[in-house]
Amino acid sequence: MSDETWLRTSIGGSTADAITIRGRDLATELMGQVSFTELAFLLVGGRVPTPAQTRLLDAVLVSLADHGLTPTVLAARLTYTGAPESLQGAVAAGLLGAGSVFLGVVEDTAAFLCELGERTDGSEAALRRAAEEGVRARIADGRRVPGLGHPVHKLEDPRTPRIYAIAEEDGTLGVNMRLLRAVAAAHADATGKPLPVNGAGVAGAALADLGFPPAIVRGFALLARTAGLVAHLAEEQASPLGMALYREVDRRASP
Amino acid sequence: MSDETWLRTSIGGSTADAITIRGRDLATELMGQVSFTELAFLLVGGRVPTPAQTRLLDAVLVSLADHGLTPTVLAARLTYTGAPESLQGAVAAGLLGAGSVFLGVVEDTAAFLCELGERTDGSEAALRRAAEEGVRARIADGRRVPGLGHPVHKLEDPRTPRIYAIAEEDGTLGVNMRLLRAVAAAHADATGKPLPVNGAGVAGAALADLGFPPAIVRGFALLARTAGLVAHLAEEQASPLGMALYREVDRRASP
Amino acid sequence: MSDETWLRTSIGGSTADAITIRGRDLATELMGQVSFTELAFLLVGGRVPTPAQTRLLDAVLVSLADHGLTPTVLAARLTYTGAPESLQGAVAAGLLGAGSVFLGVVEDTAAFLCELGERTDGSEAALRRAAEEGVRARIADGRRVPGLGHPVHKLEDPRTPRIYAIAEEDGTLGVNMRLLRAVAAAHADATGKPLPVNGAGVAGAALADLGFPPAIVRGFALLARTAGLVAHLAEEQASPLGMALYREVDRRASP
Amino acid sequence: MSDETWLRTSIGGSTADAITIRGRDLATELMGQVSFTELAFLLVGGRVPTPAQTRLLDAVLVSLADHGLTPTVLAARLTYTGAPESLQGAVAAGLLGAGSVFLGVVEDTAAFLCELGERTDGSEAALRRAAEEGVRARIADGRRVPGLGHPVHKLEDPRTPRIYAIAEEDGTLGVNMRLLRAVAAAHADATGKPLPVNGAGVAGAALADLGFPPAIVRGFALLARTAGLVAHLAEEQASPLGMALYREVDRRASP
Secondary structure, three states: OOOOHHHOOOOEEEOOOOEEEOOEEHHHHHOOOOOHHHHHHHHHHOOOOOHHHHHHHHHHHHHHOOOOOOHHHHHHHHHHHHOOOOHHHHHHHHHHOOOOOOOHHHHHHHHHHHHHHOOOOOOHHHHHHHHHHHHHHHHHHOOOOOOEOOOOOOOOOOHHHHHHHHHHHHOOOOHHHHHHHHHHHHHHHHHOOOOOEOHHHHHHHHHHHOOOOHHHHHHHHHHHHHHHHHHHHHHHHHOOOHHHHHHHHHHHHOO | OOOOHHHOOOOEEEOOOOEEEOOEEHHHHHOOOOOHHHHHHHHHHOOOOOHHHHHHHHHHHHHHOOOOOOHHHHHHHHHHHHOOOOHHHHHHHHHHOOOOOOOHHHHHHHHHHHHHHOOOOOOHHHHHHHHHHHHHHHHHHOOOOOOEOOOOOOOOOOHHHHHHHHHHHHOOOOHHHHHHHHHHHHHHHHHOOOOOEOHHHHHHHHHHHOOOOHHHHHHHHHHHHHHHHHHHHHHHHHOOOHHHHHHHHHHHHOO | OOOOHHHOOOOEEEOOOOEEEOOEEHHHHHOOOOOHHHHHHHHHHOOOOOHHHHHHHHHHHHHHOOOOOOHHHHHHHHHHHHOOOOHHHHHHHHHHOOOOOOOHHHHHHHHHHHHHHOOOOOOHHHHHHHHHHHHHHHHHHOOOOOOEOOOOOOOOOOHHHHHHHHHHHHOOOOHHHHHHHHHHHHHHHHHOOOOOEOHHHHHHHHHHHOOOOHHHHHHHHHHHHHHHHHHHHHHHHHOOOHHHHHHHHHHHHOO | OOOOHHHOOOOEEEOOOOEEEOOEEHHHHHOOOOOHHHHHHHHHHOOOOOHHHHHHHHHHHHHHOOOOOOHHHHHHHHHHHHOOOOHHHHHHHHHHOOOOOOOHHHHHHHHHHHHHHOOOOOOHHHHHHHHHHHHHHHHHHOOOOOOEOOOOOOOOOOHHHHHHHHHHHHOOOOHHHHHHHHHHHHHHHHHOOOOOEOHHHHHHHHHHHOOOOHHHHHHHHHHHHHHHHHHHHHHHHHOOOHHHHHHHHHHHHOO
16 A cells, blocks of 8 residues: 555654644643643644634533533443443443434534525625525424524523623624524524524534534534533542432332 | 432532533633633532643643544544444544553552652652652562653653643642652662653643542543544544555455 | 333343343243343343244344454454453444444344335235335435445345345245345346345344334344454454554554 | 564454355354354354353353343433434443443452462362462452352342253353352351352353353453343333433432
8 A cells, every 4th residue: 555645644643752733742832832622623623723712612612511410421420330440431421322312403503504504695684594494494394493492491591692792702703603593583483482592502503603514513512521521420439329329220110 | 218418419400590510600600701621620620720720730631632543543533434423432432442551540640649648748858758668669569650651752751841840830730740750760769760751640640739539530631532532533524544444454354 | 200100121120039031030931041142032022032033033143243353343452452451341432333334234224124014015016016116216315225235245245145045944034024135126127236135234124024123123233243342352352453553553644 | 564463363254255254154154053152152262162051151141131220221221312323322331331340240250260270170179278268368358259249139149050050950060160169168168158159250150161261251241231231222212211310310419
């Protein structure tokens, strides 16, 4: 195999003296200079974000990190109960439930908006038209409009106005976030039933506005959740609930 | 079960109007106010770090995020090859290899140092004595001293002096990082073969100095690696190598 | 929660004296009496299979267990390289790649056939008509017909005629396997390009004929693969290739 | 790299016409000829077992497959709740909890017995002496003797006498199973507190007697559990409990 360009990575590498990430020297150019959020942006996106982009990405990651004793957190804690020697196994088990039902919305919303956005020139009128068409097509197909509605936050997801406010303050409000607002309005018009933009939806829109392709935005949600999972496993080490939960389930399940 | 205190979490929760993390309102007190690194510290440690502590944690996370096409990255990319519909599965597969051989050093070093540190009053002489005893005991048992030596960075791991410099600049150099330096010196004295403190070892010492119990420090290494894995999966989406790697292995393995 | 029927399982349970699976006493009625394949059928399907059904299920499991150094096997072995203390983590990593690209065909074929089969009375003519309609609809939509074609076994997948022969010998040839044969013929007619029924496709058809819903048939493929993964990890323990593979990739990837 | 023997597998491979496992043609020599249990033995052990060995391995696999709503089953079902599109992710999550606390006993017992057995000539007196020494050493070190005691089956684990009876009937009772019986007797003598041999312990002894190295025996436990997990996921598809369990936990956890 003479042509070996297929076995390359442009993310990073190391020699005896140096470690490089995206062409920057890890020790002298990145450590102590950039935050972990900036590094994550650089790793995935290939460029260092502006301070405003970093603040938006930080807000998105902060918004997605934890939601209490969710199914994925319970899976991680129950896995730790059986395999405390393998913290990585418990974190992995927790991430495996971050699929279509919960975190998939981040990706679905980004994909929906990016597809709609391609047809517009970015003007307010064009966004409104694209949103109306997109919503109408979804309703006609009997498919849900992604990013709207939440089982707990029925009137308003508290994360949504906050992300919009941050983006507006810092000038990072982009086409996808604007379009999502238009989608919510178009959906309310079409159905007569207003649904709030949910936190996963606005996160997907913000990540798309930061320039990430829809297919990878779920990765940032996984990164955020990892922090929450590690916290729950630290709590499980200090005050375990996995074994007691199992015992109660087992007792109640036995006829 | 009248006493339900076992089924509690002090990490976070939500109501129809609000999401709370560690007693702080997510939307108004955390989003846009704290970085993701500060949030991770708060989630796991229960308190907001000082700016100097944040800078040290950022440096540690940045130092551990990526090392090129490692076995764990290859596992993640090959998993994506077979199951591109499940980004979380590929990230999970990548984390599962972050065990005793690679990232275990972070935890082993923190545990070793914390145990030694308990016997000292923190004075330089006491640390030196504890390090000498600890190293001697390990050598007598035929066990490795954790945190020393690196297969690639044989003379010096470039991350190590950088983490020490950051901690010294900011006044976050603690007992565990000082002790690790004494351990390296004691090991060189005892064996006549100086080994550099490696990046995983200094990360373990720094995380212990930030107040995290040894049993959970590997969690921060997993968090750091998640960012690297997401970056490699973004690259795998754009320029895949998994299938070509399989094909070459399969061809060469067939007699 | 007075009505607790939601927290029940009809699969199994245990008391101080006995363990029960699907209403049978594990020690006296199952161990030494039924094979693991019969038990798997009982666990998933709720009934003990006939000898002919067992032979078909055995043949399907045997056919799917191993295919050499596939991407999923490589992921498992590379995961073991980093975390040899966690055999379960390496097996899990191997299973995570058993998604849409490789094993998904088992499920896709079963789902496709079950949907087509519902419209027929089981007569040969009706199956042929259903197959022709199903193939035509797929081609019109630009979607692949599942279960046909194989990157390596271009003319014939050696597993396919064998599964058919076993089912015919034993009288377990059912509607789905017959329909799959009709689908292959209809596809050849419609495209002029005959494609062989592949091993995953015929496995899906056979599992559907054994009475399993399409949504769970992939589970049998995962069970089969687990045996192959354990074998590869036993070989990795005795003659490891993970670290050498990584070193070669790393060397070639460094510019 | 001229010497490529490192990139070989002796497990299996395929060409355009044939698939081979351990040197046997999959279609003509294995499918329809051997059971899945025999294939698993062949894959891992490299040889086809005798009928008596197959019956013992079947009994071991059957004994380990399911134990109701255990922590690992709950983790799998809760993972499915969030990611129903990825059956492999739910199975993987379930396997990840099969660690030191539950299934580790299989491996620990096999390792303990194999180490003790090396010092004996296989005579009853020698086994008794080895057992006494092994138990005494464990007690002196304050370590548990593996394979004894069970939280639910306090007097007798119903699987244990059954496995012994099967091995005695078929002439497959080997040194490790005999030694485990001596270990239980020596432990009762030394402590005055008789503990039953548990099902995981006898499984470990039987797998060691079948010739498998201790480091891989947990793999058979994982194989057995995979069947149980697939059954629970089939039940979760038909009558889900994951979401209701989460809702109840969330409600009770909220202060």
